[in-house]
Amino acid sequence: MRRLGLYLHTLEKLSRGGEETVSSEELSGRAGTTAAQVRKDLSHFGSFGKRGLGYSVRELERELKEILGVDRSWRVALVGAGRIGSALFEYDGFDARGFDIVTVVDADPTKVGERWGGVEIRDIRELESVLREEAIEIAILAVPADAVQEVLECVTSAGVRGILNFAPAQLRVPEGVSLKDVNLVLEMEALSFSLTNRPQDR
Amino acid sequence: MRRLGLYLHTLEKLSRGGEETVSSEELSGRAGTTAAQVRKDLSHFGSFGKRGLGYSVRELERELKEILGVDRSWRVALVGAGRIGSALFEYDGFDARGFDIVTVVDADPTKVGERWGGVEIRDIRELESVLREEAIEIAILAVPADAVQEVLECVTSAGVRGILNFAPAQLRVPEGVSLKDVNLVLEMEALSFSLTNRPQDR
């Protein structure tokens, strides 16, 4: 559930602000949802609040991290060192949440061997073995759409079970593998749709 | 409805492959949904198919473009010329769908005046006037989270009504403005959640 992540980020902000306790009302306001929604969402995983008081910020934060599995770090590989890949590699948010990009792989021979920070870019022909050696758990695919299905198969063969895909392609993943697609054109099209189909245009 | 965009992309692939006609069965297979879903989705906007035959690829493609509002081009501004901004600027998919990034704005004085392709980077202090001059319809926000609310207010004041936001912040938009958030950490957390809460771990 995506909202859990939102709650966690909100709690961390509250925590930095020195708040000790928070009500579902307050939390929902900051996360852009409703109080009932917050309570229902949390109640699926346990009873974390105190009636009459609210939730302990620190405690709920810890619980949510555990539920989301971000009370640990994850070994992540970046496949594709193009423009999107490089932006993702530099993106601080991943690091801050324990998603450690410990491997970068690319097909371009002029890039292979190059170093980004402490990470050497490896040849995509070694993809499967590199992923195994590095005990990668999550792969970020930032390769061209026409290459991504092949890369995906290799990645899943290597035992990776979480995939964040940026290529605009409909991927089929084996049972037991989680896939998240980020398709920016689809997002823009959704905006275009809203702007176009607005009855009360002024 | 996000699936409409998916259908459109699928149709374009079929079209390039020379297909004349497609059934809801076929379309759903390629778009990763079900035949009934496709028919229901399309039926909200009209009757585009022929019974016993299916849908004309070319015709449905045209209809979907019109519904989504991508039968035209859009004037888009990129606010924030950092790593994510530059990756987005170079991203071909936007251009191909008629989302023309005609303006780039940044706060860094060393970047202002620089040219990316034919586009000069403008100073963020001129943001509102630049957006008006350029008749911008959609803004992509790739600025730091602590600056984004301020930028957003400026952007909406300038009459922009569609916003794609990459900053991890909960934004409040005025009535009549469409906002899409892309939060990559949330996506990764969702993956982490699936990997963590998988009962039948082998």
Place this chain on the structure above:
DNA sequence: AGCTGTGAATATGTTCACAGCG
């Protein structure tokens, strides 16, 4: 006969409203 378009059935998600604990 084949495949759409659609009401009806089902499933899923959200909001309401309140009992019950602190």
Place this chain on the structure above:
DNA sequence: CGCTGTGAACATATTCACAGCT
């Protein structure tokens, strides 16, 4: 008394199943 946790009511989304056009 305040705020959570939760069943019940409501709303939305998906799937089923079939009548009806071509």
